[in-house]
Amino acid sequence: MESSSILVVLLFILPLVYLYFHKIRLSCKSKRLPPGRTGWPILGESLEYLSKIQQGIPYEFAKERMNKYSSTVFRTSLIGQNMVMFCGAEGNKFLFSNEKKLVQVWWPCTMDMIFPKSDNRPSSEHSKKLRKMLPVILRTDVLREFVGTMDAIMKDHLQKYWNRKNVNVSDLAKKYLLTLACSTFLGIDDERKVDELAKGTEDIGSGIHSMPFNLPGTALNRAIKASKIMRKEVEAMIHQRRIDLSENNSPSPSPKDFMSHILLEKDDNGQFLSDGDIASHLIGLVQAGYTTVHSTIIIMMKYLAELPDVYNQVLLVKKPNDRLSWEDLWKMKYSWNVALEVLRVYTPGTGSFREAITDLVYDGYTIPRGSKIHWIFDATHKNPECFRDPEIFNPSRFQGDNIAPYTFVPFGGGSRMCPGNEYARLAILVFLHNVVKKFRWEKLYPGEEVVHYPVPRPAHGLPVHLIPHKP
């Protein structure tokens, strides 16, 4: 009798005790970290991720883990950092709308190694200052004035280098874009100097996306060397510009002369930036204005060779006189949709990074302050829920307003949206219009593959046979 009543009490109490502890566990759960694994020490899951990036399928890396752990966010370790990966439009929205509140832009330390600054502060801090100055040159009304110059540069370039049967599109697009970037950002049009600077850009591009180990023979090592050589060149230009400025005594240079602007800019302590820092900034700018646009232009040229319907629609643009204006470029809606579709299917780069500046909660998971967060373009660009038949190249999908917010993000978003997207638009359309007006073209290697790393590009640089239009 005695023992059976104890049993009844126990049976009654045990569930309560269980519930009590379970509740504590549940409340702990709201502080849980995102699920996932960090893999090997230091290397983490970098090698698996890099190999997916090289095959052009970084989203596969994410999808495997989204299936295994959580469809919205998971934990991993990349490029020597514990990393939280956000997957999808909701994640993009969260990151873009919480800039400076919960997160801030972060770059892998490879950036600081390639573009070192005198005070050893990280690039992300310097970039804030730079972004304050950038509008001077990337402002729409300033760029608007540049269209004529861009068009003249392109026409001159066509004259000089496209009068032959076969051309290497990668080489020529590179020449055009670097001439343009040097003219816009550095104010130089000396071809020899442009070629000099061109040599380093490829190496730097590869280094930015590599593992942060500076060992001989690595991509990072080559990038650091290339950047050093370029900085020397640019420092010499800066030196010359300082002399010119002091001789001219012109206190306010035209907005077109970005180098002079940045030379006259003072930092928060009222100090001028050092020549070395300015050189690092300017090379970073030239790099940013070149690599991604280069990839976009070559892939566009590839599709225009493969898809006559798309080519014909681009060709349709009527243009009474031959000199392009800013207004003309606005009328090239279809051409720009082709560029947007290229940016969706072959987005240059993989994604971008943020850092949590406070403990934050996302989708029920706690992400501690200081965590690095990675988001990737393909999580929406290649997601059938965001873009129907994502593998099909179809510029018309950008007609009208069919694109859901935070799904098409090649320029990032929020306050840290790429400030150069207008520059990129003009550079691409000026190139495309002028080439299409003169030629059709056929691929010399019909089955030429696209390699994906560090940015997408045809494996042999897209050699093509040019067919001039009949007069």
Ligand SMILES: *[C@@H]1O[C@H](CO)[C@@H](O)[C@H](O)[C@H]1NC(C)=O
């Ligand atoms: C075209 O130029 C690129 C460099 O821009 C080079 O890597 C490639 O080998 C060239 N292709 C051919 C077929 O010469």
